Amino acid sequence: MIRFEHVSRRYSADKVALSDVSFSVASGEMVLIGGHSGAGKTTLLKLIAAIEHPTSGAILVNGQNVGKLKRAAIPYLRRNLGLVFQDQKLLFDRNAFENVMLPLAIAGFPPKESGKRARAALDKVGLLAREKALPVALSGGEQQRLAIARAVVSRPSILLADEPTAHLDAENARDVAAIFHEFNQVGVTTLIATYEDSLFSPYASRRLTLDHGVLKA
Amino acid sequence: MNAWLAQHAKALGWALRRLVAAPMNTLLSLLAIGVALALPTGGQMLLGNVQQLAKNAAATPQLSLFLAADAERKDADAIAARLKNHPKVREARYVSREETLKRFKDNEGLAEAITVLPKNPFPDAFVAIPRDETPLAMEQLRDEFRRWPKVEHVQLDSAWVRRLDALLRLGRTGVALLAVLLGLGLVATTFTTIRLQVLTQRTEIEVSRLLGATDAFICRPFYYFGALQGLLGGAVAWLIVLAATLALRGPVTELAALYNAAASLQALDPDDSLLLLAFASALGWLGAALSLGRHLRNP
Numbered sequence: 131m132i133r134f135e136h137v138s139r140r141y142s143a144d145k146v147a148l149s150d151v152s153f154s155v156a157s158g159e160m161v162l163i164g165g166h167s168g169a170g171k172t173t174l175l176k177l178i179a180a181i182e183h184p185t186s187g188a189i190l191v192n193g194q195n196v197g198k199l200k201r202a203a204i205p206y207l208r209r210n211l212g213l214v215f216q217d218q219k220l221l222f223d224r225n226a227f228e229n230v231m232l233p234l235a236i237a238g239f240p241p242k243e244s245g246k247r248a249r250a251a252l253d254k255v256g257l258l259a260r261e262k263a264l265p266v267a268l269s270g271g272e273q274q275r276l277a278i279a280r281a282v283v284s285r286p287s288i289l290l291a292d293e294p295t296a297h298l299d300a301e302n303a304r305d306v307a308a309i310f311h312e313f314n315q316v317g318v319t320t321l322i323a324t325y326e327d328s329l330f331s332p333y334a335s336r337r338l339t340l341d342h343g344v345l346k347a
Numbered sequence: 348m349n350a351w352l353a354q355h356a357k358a359l360g361w362a363l364r365r366l367v368a369a370p371m372n373t374l375l376s377l378l379a380i381g382v383a384l385a386l387p388t389g390g391q392m393l394l395g396n397v398q399q400l401a402k403n404a405a406a407t408p409q410l411s412l413f414l415a416a417d418a419e420r421k422d423a424d425a426i427a428a429r430l431k432n433h434p435k436v437r438e439a440r441y442v443s444r445e446e447t448l449k450r451f452k453d454n455e456g457l458a459e460a461i462t463v464l465p466k467n468p469f470p471d472a473f474v475a476i477p478r479d480e481t482p483l484a485m486e487q488l489r490d491e492f493r494r495w496p497k498v499e500h501v502q503l504d505s506a507w508v509r510r511l512d513a514l515l516r517l518g519r520t521g522v523a524l525l526a527v528l529l530g531l532g533l534v535a536t537t538f539t540t541i542r543l544q545v546l547t548q549r550t551e552i553e554v555s556r557l558l559g560a561t562d563a564f565i566c567r568p569f570y571y572f573g574a575l576q577g578l579l580g581g582a583v584a585w586l587i588v589l590a591a592t593l594a595l596r597g598p599v600t601e602l603a604a605l606y607n608a609a610a611s612l613q614a615l616d617p618d619d620s621l622l623l624l625a626f627a628s629a630l631g632w633l634g635a636a637l638s639l640g641r642h643l644r645n646p
Contacts (some may be wrong), residue, residue: 181557204562209559219554236560238350249379280558 131157131288131319132178135272137187139173139343147173149343150187156164157287160310160320162330165340171323174340175290178321179211180204191288209237212281212318213290214291220265226252226276227261233284251283256307271302271319278309280316287322295329303329353611354567362571365544366579373576376540380533380580380627386588388623392588392615394518399613401511408480410489411502412473418497426495428526430448432473435488438476444469470499482509530630533580537573537634544572545642552643568641570632577631581624589614 139147148170154324155161160245163171165200176182177189180196189196191207199207222228234244252258258269265273274294281289291310295303303326311333314320322330327337339346366373412430423441430439448470450597451457477488485503492501547553552565568613603611615623 175428179557194485205556205559205564207559208557213555213557218548219557221551232555233558235354236555236558236564238354240350241353260362 131155131159131192133188133190134174134177134235135188135190137177137189138171138186139177140185146179146343148184148340151213151340151343151346152187153338155319155321157319158314159336160314160318160322160330160334162337163321163323163340164327164328164337167175167206167238167325168342170343171340172292173343175292175321175323177337178288178290179208179213205236208286209233209284210286211288212284212286212293214274214277214281214289216292216296218277220273220277220280222265225262225264226257226268226279228263229276230280231282233280233321237284239284247283248279251279254282254312255279256305268300271298271305274298274302274306275309278306282313287317287319289318291322292322293323293324294322295324297327307333352374358567359571359575361568362575365524365568365572366575372540376536376576377580377583379536379575380631381583383529383532383536384581384584384623384627385591387522387529388584388615388619389588389591390518390522390525392613394515394522395486395619397511397518398515408477408485409504410475410477410485410492410646411504412475412492412495412498413500413502414471414473415497417598418471422497426473426497429495430473435478436475436485437478438475441636442472442474444471447472464580482512488500516611530626533577533627533630534634534637536609537576537631541569541573541635541638542574542642544569545638552632569639569643570635573631573633573635573638574628576629576635578624578628580631581627584627585615585620604611 133156134151137151138149141147151170151174163174165171173182177184178191178196180199183291184197187197192210194207197226221232224232227248230248231244234247239247249258249261252261255278257272257275257279260268260272266274274297278291278294281291289310294310295306298306307329310322310330312318314333322334324330331337412426414426427439427441430436444467448461448467451461451469475483475492477489479485489501489503492498556566592612592614599612
């Protein structure tokens with residue numbers, strides 16, 4: 131489903147984010163990406179979503195070489211991915227429901243069906259009662275769950291999450307981990323960059339560890 | 348199809364909300380566009396009126412043929428026949444010297460002067476109306492009539508029409524120039540307002556891109572914004588021109604009355620009004636396109 135073939139990403143001669151990384155993730159797997167801060171976890175996820183492009187090597191997602199995609203094709207790649215960002219990237223002038231509606235509006239879903247789907251997604255993360263709330267009115271845990279609802283609302287086949295439990299207390303972090311587990315259970319291939327292995331390891335099939343941009347065995 | 352329409356409706360709704368959200372900015376932009384467009388539009392309207400007036404005044408451009416003083420009745424008959432059979436003459440009317448004398452005698456101011464004269468000073472004359480009323484054709488006809496026997500003088504009553512025509516052409520060029528310059532101004536105004544909109548929507552644009560939005564999806568609301576702003580600016584221009592027309596109508600009618608002419612200032616006709624609105628929207632759209640090309644393609 132996802133394959134990295136000798137992927138490197140250099141920002142400058144002495145700033146290397148990833149160096150000759152090769153691995154593959156099968157459909158339906160949940161894989162953790164570990165490593166210290168600055169090891170290249172975020173870069174790895176960004177490469178899959180074509181937010182960044184590799185300096186060398188090939189990244190294949192569903193058989194497509196992501197690094198070689200034309201600019202116009204990138205949006206369609208991203209619609210097949212659910213992205214949970216480290217800084218969540220919620221829109222603060224829209225309420226929870228409208229935030230979750232955004233991916234559906236972008237993909238061109240009919241408004242009526244979109245409403246049903248958005249509510250189902252909010253329900254899954256336990257935020258249905260708060261659909262009218264603006265993000266500022268939500269707690270840190272609720273904001274993170276809202277970000278997850280937005281990522282999964284268009285039912286992507288791949289879910290990428292970057293430090294989804296950072297800044298959360300233990301209880302909220304456990305909830306979030308359980309939510310990812312649920313999505314993985316229904317067949318969504320899940321990649322989670324995290325340094326909190328213990329939260330996810332009961333659910334994950336394996337773990338990739340990065341050290342200064344190099345994948346450790 | 349339904350989803351496509353829904354997306355467009357959404358983009359249009361967004362653009363409307365953005366315009367309403369900053370009423371002061373919107374009002375100022377619309378005024379700037381409105382004034383810019385009102386100038387060439389008003390100029391065009393005035394030109395149209397003058398043209399109409401000229402057309403009415405010179406409805407029948409004519410040639411006056413004055414016969415020599417020694418021309419006799421049979422000479423006049425010959426000329427009458429020639430005029431009648433001339434392919435380029437639509438209509439010819441004989442004005443005898445007696446008739447002219449009588450007309451002048453009926454004129455109070457001139458009656459006394461005329462009676463003092465020993466004999467009738469007026470020649471026999473013909474008034475000919477040509478088929479082709481273009482100045483060139485009329486001049487050719489004049490030159491031809493001049494060579495006829497017993498024709499003393501041919502007067503072309505179209506010289507002033509030609510001068511007016513030239514003036515109107517100059518006016519039209521001026522208005523066109525003004526329209527181009529101020530149209531550029533409109534494009535520039537839209538360019539900057541769209542830039543500001545893009546800046547305030549930066550986060551939304553970034554997030555939308557990450558969620559798989561195409562360029563078309565991201566640009567669509569801004570296009571609508573530009574076109575809508577242009578359209579509303581055009582409407583403001585239309586109102587300005589209408590107000591000016593109404594304000595000027597009274598004085599123009601009075602002035603015309605002093606010249607014994609019945610003229611009243613006509614407002615923009617529906618065709619011109621639609622053209623103005625279409626033109627304004629198109630320029631708004633163009634300004635948006637240029638601005639988006641500059642500010643969105645390379646985030």
